[in-house]
Amino acid sequence: MALAHKGLDVEMVPTPFTGVAAIADGTSKTVPVLEDDGSLIRDSFAIALHLEARHPARPLLFLAGEGGVAAARFVERWAAPALHILISRMIIMRVHDALDPADQTYFRGSREKRFGMRLESFEEAPEALRDAFAAALEPARRTLHSHEWLGGESPLFADYILFGTLMWLDIFLGRLPLAPDDEVTRWFERCLDLHGGLARGAKRAAA
Amino acid sequence: MALAHKGLDVEMVPTPFTGVAAIADGTSKTVPVLEDDGSLIRDSFAIALHLEARHPARPLLFLAGEGGVAAARFVERWAAPALHILISRMIIMRVHDALDPADQTYFRGSREKRFGMRLESFEEAPEALRDAFAAALEPARRTLHSHEWLGGESPLFADYILFGTLMWLDIFLGRLPLAPDDEVTRWFERCLDLHGGLARGAKRAAA
Numbered sequence: 001m002a003l004a005h006k007g008l009d010v011e012m013v014p015t016p017f018t019g020v021a022a023i024a025d026g027t028s029k030t031v032p033v034l035e036d037d038g039s040l041i042r043d044s045f046a047i048a049l050h051l052e053a054r055h056p057a058r059p060l061l062f063l064a065g066e067g068g069v070a071a072a073r074f075v076e077r078w079a080a081p082a083l084h085i086l087i088s089r090m091i092i093m094r095v096h097d098a099l100d101p102a103d104q105t106y107f108r109g110s111r112e113k114r115f116g117m118r119l120e121s122f123e124e125a126p127e128a129l130r131d132a133f134a135a136a137l138e139p140a141r142r143t144l145h146s147h148e149w150l151g152g153e154s155p156l157f158a159d160y161i162l163f164g165t166l167m168w169l170d171i172f173l174g175r176l177p178l179a180p181d182d183e184v185t186r187w188f189e190r191c192l193d194l195h196g197g198l199a200r201g202a203k204r205a206a207a
Numbered sequence: 208m209a210l211a212h213k214g215l216d217v218e219m220v221p222t223p224f225t226g227v228a229a230i231a232d233g234t235s236k237t238v239p240v241l242e243d244d245g246s247l248i249r250d251s252f253a254i255a256l257h258l259e260a261r262h263p264a265r266p267l268l269f270l271a272g273e274g275g276v277a278a279a280r281f282v283e284r285w286a287a288p289a290l291h292i293l294i295s296r297m298i299i300m301r302v303h304d305a306l307d308p309a310d311q312t313y314f315r316g317s318r319e320k321r322f323g324m325r326l327e328s329f330e331e332a333p334e335a336l337r338d339a340f341a342a343a344l345e346p347a348r349r350t351l352h353s354h355e356w357l358g359g360e361s362p363l364f365a366d367y368i369l370f371g372t373l374m375w376l377d378i379f380l381g382r383l384p385l386a387p388d389d390e391v392t393r394w395f396e397r398c399l400d401l402h403g404g405l406a407r408g409a410k411r412a413a414a
Contacts, residue, residue, distance in 0.1 A: 063270045063278065067359030070350055071270065071278035074357065074365075077349035078285055081342075135288075142284035143277055150281065152274030158281075 001160040002048045004195035006058045017103045044164070045076055048157045061157040068156075075150060075158040079165050082136040087165065090126040090133075091172040092119050098172075098205045126169075126177045133177055137184050144183040148190070155194060163191040163199070172205045208367040209255045211402035213265045224310045251371070252283055255364045268364040275363075282357060282365040286372050289343045294372065297333040297340075298379040299326050305379070305412045333376075333384045340384055344391050351390040355397070362401060370398040370406070379412045 003010045015023060015031055024033040028042040034050065041050045049069065052061050062068035096107055096119055108119055115122045140162055143150055150158040166188055169176050178185045192200050210217045222230060222238055231240040235249040241257065248257045256276065259268050269275035303314055303326055315326055322329045347369055350357055357365040373395055376383050385392045399406050 063272070063274045065270070065359055066354060067270045067356075067361075067363060068274075068278075070354040070357055070359040071275075071281075071365070073353060074278075074282065074285075074346055074350045078281075078346040081345055138288055139281055139285040143281045146280060147273060147277040149274075150277055152272055152277040154274075156274060158278070 001163065001191075001195065001198065002044070002051055002061055002157060004198050005061060005155070005157075005160070006051050006055050008051070008055070008058075016100060017106050044161070045073070045157075048072075048160075059154075061160075063151070063156065072156065072158045072161065076161050078139065079162055083133075083165055086129050086133050086136060087168050089122060089124045090129055090177070091123075091168060093123045094172040094205055126173060130177045134179075134182070137178070140187075141183045144187045149187070155191070159187075159191060163188065167199060167202065170199075170204075171202060174204060208370065208398075208402065208405065209251070209258055209268055209364060211405050212268055212362070212364075212367070213258050213262050215258070215262070215265075223307060224313050251368075252280070252364075255279075255367075266361075268367075270358070270363065279363065279365045279368065283368050285346065286369055290340075290372055293336050293340050293343060294375050296329060296331045297336055297384070298330075298375060300330045301379040301412055302375075333380060337384045341389070344385070347394075348390045351394045356394070362398070366394075366398060370395065374406060374409065377406075377411075378409060381411060 013023075020029065020031055023031075024035075024040045024042065027040065030042065032042075032044060032047060034041045034047045036050065036054070039050075041047050048061050060068075062072055092111065096104055099107055111122070112118060140150065147153070149155045150162065166176060166184075170188075170192075176185055176188060220230075227236065227238055230238075231242075231247045231249065234247065237249065239249075239251060239254060241248045241254045243257065243261070246257075248254050255268050267275075269279055299318065303311055306314055318329070319325060347357065354360070356362045357369065373383060373391075377395075377399075383392055383395055
């Protein structure tokens with residue numbers, strides 16, 4: 001989304017979990033990694049900062065100045081503890097089941113170590129977590145009540161941070177476990193429409 | 208803090224809970240209320256927006272454009288559910304005990320109705336809530352790890368939102384229940400120093 005926001009052409013290279021060590025000279029344990037004119041940049045936030053510095057005349061990803069970066073960082077640091085575990089619990093078996101066998105073994109081992117339990121025990125029915133999930137989104141909901149985007153009158157990287165997080169649900173559940181008239185649901189639909197409906201074209205897991 | 212940020216002269220009128228109905232022509236159930244050249248503005252966020260619109264040439268409270276307002280709103284909407292109840296539980300008897308008898312009656316009645324229990328049952332020792340409080344502040348802590356202020360290189364209204372919330376603890380406990388080297392503690396000390404140490408002059412409750 002950040003690359004499309006900047007109007008940049010990009011070659012996407014999907015990578016299995018067990019393939020990450022082979023990219024970026026083995027320097028990154030996670031994706032995404034951006035290769036740009038010989039430079040390798042890891043981490044979504046770092047990539048957005050890189051794009052902003054490299055292409056300042058293209059549509060901005062951050063509000064001007066260091067304050068805009070701080071505002072986006074706040075949203076990122078809010079989303080991680082508030083949402084990531086809830087979302088993981090809703091979809092972890094579906095993620096597992098969508099992987100190739102080698103990736104399944106890696107995924108199960110690393111996640112069961114991290115969570116201290118079997119994936120099957122970690123997973124919860126989305127409906128059981130629905131209220132907690134809706135409550136966790138309250139800061140975004142209240143902001144979107146008075147603004148079309150977290151970025152104000154147009155989307156910024158802060159929007160893409162939350163959108164990217166929620167895309168896990170759209171891809172693996174086929175929907176967000178929120179009411180259709182929830183401000184967050186409506187904003188999510190607007191995000192799906194951005195950049196020619198880019199994210200609508202993302203491959204969904206089989207139902 | 209917002210008025211001082213703008214360098215505006217102001218007459219402060221402290222008001223007991225039971226006196227709020229008599230100010231602002233009875234139109235506000237809460238303080239603060241700003242009277243500015245005949246206009247009455249209720250609510251801290253609305254006051255900040257008013258000051259920004261009225262005094263655009265003075266130091267800005269928001270990053271430029273609607274996006275700056277959205278970013279501050281996000282911090283406000285995060286702080287309310289994440290922090291207000293925890294802080295209330297730490298200090299509610301101290302707040303009660305600092306009030307005059309008529310205010311005590313009002314305060315106890317309204318809060319016991321809201322919380323569904325006696326104030327004495329609602330209160331918790333600050334130490335018992337210390338870990339939850341520290342965890343709730345994580346988005347701010349992580350932002351302040353890479354920026355001196357939530358506003359970036361200088362304080363903005365987003366800083367004052369969180370600072371004003373935490374001032375309840377400084378006034379009623381005499382300290383924040385955080386480690387001295389916590390990024391939030393250090394930022395709070397910087398806030399206390401702002402505008403000639405304005406907030407250091409706020410009256411503290413008797414120990």
